[in-house]
Amino acid sequence: MDRAPGLSVRLKLTLSYVGFLMLAGALLLAAVWVFLLRGRSNALFVPDLSDFRRAFDPRSFGAAVFVPAAIMILVFGLVGGWILAGRMLAPLTRITEATRTAASGSLSQRIRLPGRSDEFRELADSFDTMLARLEDHVAEQQRFAANASHELRTPLAITQALLDVARNDPDGHTGELVERLHTVNTRAIDLTEALLLLGRADQRSFTRAHVDLSLLAEEAAETLLPLAEKRGITIETSGDITPAIGSPALLLQLTTNLVHNAIVHNLPGNGTVWVTTGAHPGAVVLTVENTGEELSPELVSTLVEPFRRGTERLHADHAGAGLGLAIVHSITRAHDGTLALAPRPSGGLRCTVQLPVAACHRLPPA
Numbered sequence: 131m132d133r134a135p136g137l138s139v140r141l142k143l144t145l146s147y148v149g150f151l152m153l154a155g156a157l158l159l160a161a162v163w164v165f166l167l168r169g170r171s172n173a174l175f176v177p178d179l180s181d182f183r184r185a186f187d188p189r190s191f192g193a194a195v196f197v198p199a200a201i202m203i204l205v206f207g208l209v210g211g212w213i214l215a216g217r218m219l220a221p222l223t224r225i226t227e228a229t230r231t232a233a234s235g236s237l238s239q240r241i242r243l244p245g246r247s248d249e250f251r252e253l254a255d256s257f258d259t260m261l262a263r264l265e266d267h268v269a270e271q272q273r274f275a276a277n278a279s280h281e282l283r284t285p286l287a288i289t290q291a292l293l294d295v296a297r298n299d300p301d302g303h304t305g306e307l308v309e310r311l312h313t314v315n316t317r318a319i320d321l322t323e324a325l326l327l328l329g330r331a332d333q334r335s336f337t338r339a340h341v342d343l344s345l346l347a348e349e350a351a352e353t354l355l356p357l358a359e360k361r362g363i364t365i366e367t368s369g370d371i372t373p374a375i376g377s378p379a380l381l382l383q384l385t386t387n388l389v390h391n392a393i394v395h396n397l398p399g400n401g402t403v404w405v406t407t408g409a410h411p412g413a414v415v416l417t418v419e420n421t422g423e424e425l426s427p428e429l430v431s432t433l434v435e436p437f438r439r440g441t442e443r444l445h446a447d448h449a450g451a452g453l454g455l456a457i458v459h460s461i462t463r464a465h466d467g468t469l470a471l472a473p474r475p476s477g478g479l480r481c482t483v484q485l486p487v488a489a490c491h492r493l494p495p496a
Contacts, residue, residue, distance in 0.1 A: 413487055
């Protein structure tokens with residue numbers, strides 16, 4: 131924003147100090163002149179205009195006292211006010227330097243203003259916190275962009291290799307080639323759609339409405355039932371009405387991703403997926419658990435990172451793009467909720483999503 135040039139804050143504070151000192155000095159000298167320097171009786175009197183004229187007459191004793199004192203107060207006020215204003219505004223100078231450094235692209239700069247708490251130090255601490263979050267966000271976006279570029283490059287490279295083979299062998303069978311190209315192209319499309327969904331959730335560009343998580347859980351389980359039956363997995367859903375506020379489409383995607391993840395990363399046969407919903411004071415909870423291989427806490431802590439599938443959990447079919455839990459995490463944050471992942475003692479994973487409850491929701495009559 132373009133602004134007209136003006137006085138610095140330090141100069142304004144200095145002039146304010148000087149003005150106050152001059153006013154105080156004038157009142158003090160006036161009081162001394164009224165009560166002490168007049169050769170009259172001790173009784174209190176009110177001077178008239180002629181008294182003030184005589185007081186400021188250059189030949190009078192009052193003027194001889196007032197003028198040098200006023201000059202001394204003025205000089206003392208200017209010097210002292212300038213020094214005091216500089217000391218008071220020193221923290222602001224450090225904050226300004228840190229802001230300029232951050233604006234140049236260096237987000238690692240911190241103010242770390244010492245001393246007891248006051249307005250400047252609260253501002254500095256808030257600015258340091260903002261820089262830390264911004265630095266983490268930028269680093270996360272850079273890692274995401276690098277991983278996304280790598281993941282998108284893979285299907286493109288496979289497609290190019292298949293087309294090169296077909297071009298060098300024009301008499302070869304095209305049926306298998308077309309099928310493989312279709313598979314690779316489908317994976318690229320799924321990855322692109324997942325990236326778009328992840329970006330939409332991060333930007334929070336959606337309309338909020340009343341949502342019942344229990345209904346979304348039933349819909350997700352019904353949609354993925356054929357995949358579960360194909361793998362020999364049993365899905366069990368339970369829970370009461372779970373009122374929340376958010377995007378029905380995004381929350382359905384969240385639930386579907388959790389259930390799909392629980393089905394794919396399960397036992398080869400006779401596995402189970404448990405989907406549970408519940409309402410608590412101030413929050414609603416969606417929990418998805420599954421049987422499966424034993425997972426280490428270190429591996430579980432990385433599963434919400436984009437494109438982190440975990441080599442132990444990577445399967446040939448339905449491996450996905452590695453964005454399932456990352457999308458769940460992003461959607462949860464966009465709805466001001468929390469996502470907790472924990473390995474089950476007997477194997478498998480427990481995913482718990484906690485969202486704010488819909489305060490104005492009313493349960494339907496029985």
